[in-house]
Amino acid sequence: SDEREVLGWDDFGEAARDLARTVHASGFAPDIVVAVARGGLLLAGAVAYALGTKSCGSINVEFYTDIDKTLPEPVLLPPALDAPALSGKRVLLVDDVSDSGRTLRLVVDILTGHGADVRSVTLYSKPRTVLEPDYVWRRTDKWITFPWSALPPVTKENS
Ligand code: 5GP
16 A cells, blocks of 8 residues: 555654553563664663663664665664673663564574573564564554654755
């Protein structure tokens, strides 16, 4: 379908708080919140504050280059996360959406491989995902417009 799911800033704020309440109610108290950059950065910050978790990090992955255009595989971009430091830690992994799920699959496997106790949270998941996150706010099969990427990067002409 060419219809889109549009998430506004106010709804994003509500969603972040809702997800934090759900994580807290489940009894999972993360030692560290890890964002999948860039899409998971804003939710990760909001959830880390809402849970009172001070330790935060990020892992940078590129997969989509445009709507429905992906690289052959999700690839890690620098800077590298200190994954060995997560051994034995409860890690809350945060992303915007689990679409194919291949990005989350890659990162969950990396962190689990280093001995972390990983749970994942996203704003959205889609029906085809290979990795249903532990915590999800909403499900959709549409392309989602997130508030942080709704506008093109600033230029001299449009700023
Ligand atoms: P996946 O590996 O689950 O297919 O998706 C990886 C990344 O692609 C997501 O974290 C997100 O940044 C981007 N992505 C996937 N689906 C969408 C979407 O519907 N809208 C937007 N804006 N980004 C998406």
